[in-house]
Ligand code: HEC
Ligand code: HEC
Ligand code: HEC
């Protein structure tokens with residue numbers, strides 16, 4: 001183990017110790033962790049009460065990254081600095097320290113986080129009082145940050161973290177006369193986000209939970225073929241491949257509509273460019289379809305968080321934009 005990993009382990013150990021103290025449990029008399037030896041590979045022993053394995057798992061996750069750009073900004077620090085979240089601070093100038101941290105242990109174990117998890121209820125940008133079990137904690141940060149509005153002049157984009165809005169089928173751009181479908185079993189899964197993501201503190205998905213809930217009776221993973229040809233390309237790929245196909249189809253339709261131009265998220269808004277790369281104004285219809293594209297992409301699960309909803313927003317956006325029936329098969333909600 002090199003010097004850097006050692007200092008990480010020690011820093012982490014200190015962090016856990018301070019958590020234990022903050023939690024009010026009387027710490028047992030414990031020798032401090034041994035100093036790093038100079039040449040021998042040390043045996044790492046886990047001192048009683050210090051959950052180093054959890055710290056190592058967390059270090060593997062994106063939560064361990066300090067993101068100075070968003071964390072250092074007013075309006076952003078709340079979700080991008082674990083200590084700020086714990087204390088409900090939304091302005092870096094109000095922090096009682098001169099540095100920023102990542103989504104550290106405090107985000108979920110100190111202050112407001114455990115209260116939200118215990119209450120199990122969260123308000124999202126486009127829907128209130130979502131009963132989310134402990135996943136309410138995750139949804140407090142992992143949401144689109146704004147409700148969709150086709151007439152929004154600023155052409156706001158959903159934030160990179162639209163998981164809650166997709167899971168609850170609340171984040172789609174409203175089209176007149178169209179109701180999006182939703183996959184209720186994923187939407188109402190016990191403890192929502194945690195039901196699928198909590199096996200370890202790296203928060204990777206554990207596919208065992210798909211059977212544990214007695215919903216999927218066979219082994220299921222990302223390679224399992226989809227139920228139908230949702231993108232209409234004549235082949236049934238994995239569910240995520242079908243969603244990638246639909247994303248590509250909708251993007252092509254948008255590029256056509258922009259006469260060879262493009263769209264991208266910049267500074268929280270969707271910007272539209274013409275074929276020469278110059279910014280252009282678009283009508284509400286084009287904005288709405290692009291919004292749904294960005295929403296489905298920002299969610300990061302390629303549709304798995306709410307299969308029926310994501311298939312439906314992508315197919316409907318295509319039809320809405322082009323005036324043609326989309327070629328894919330519809331998602332059948334059982
Ligand atoms: C409601 C909570 C919340 C607020 C407020 C928020 N963010 Fe985020 N942001 C997130 C979450 C959660 C992610 C991680 C999304 C993911 O990985 O799927 C994220 C991701 C990002 C990313 C991508 C990070 C990467 O790994 O590339 C950027 C950039 C970002 N946010 C910028 C901002 C800025 C700038 C602001 C303020 C204007 C802001 N955020 C405010 C929750 C928030
Ligand atoms: C993003 C939120 C989040 C972060 C960050 C986080 N935890 Fe947790 N942790 C949880 C949740 C949720 C549970 C409850 C898990 C369950 O219900 O099984 C938990 C459970 C625990 C437990 C009890 C579980 C057990 O196996 O006994 C310990 C100890 C713990 N966390 C320590 C830490 C430490 C140390 C850190 C920082 C390195 C940390 N956590 C960071 C969300 C988080
Ligand atoms: C205080 C805000 C906050 C809370 C609470 C929070 N997250 Fe995050 N989460 C983030 C941010 C910010 C990122 C992006 C980090 C990056 O891009 O480097 C992120 C990233 C992730 C990732 C991607 C991890 C990776 O390795 O790339 C997953 C999965 C995730 N979070 C799940 C959860 C779950 C599950 C919970 C609830 C237990 C939760 N988060 C609670 C802010 C939060």
Ligand code: HEC
Nearest residue numbers: 138139142163164167186189192193195196205300301304
């Ligand atoms: C029904 C199970 C399930 C539920 C519930 C669930 N997820 Fe996921 N999540 C997945 C799967 C499967 C993926 C795709 C993983 C992949 O492609 O490797 C994923 C992907 C992600 C990603 C992007 C992948 C990454 O690691 O960067 C994030 C972030 C995430 N989920 C956060 C959440 C949050 C926050 C919630 C609650 C709002 C949630 N998830 C609810 C199963 C679930």
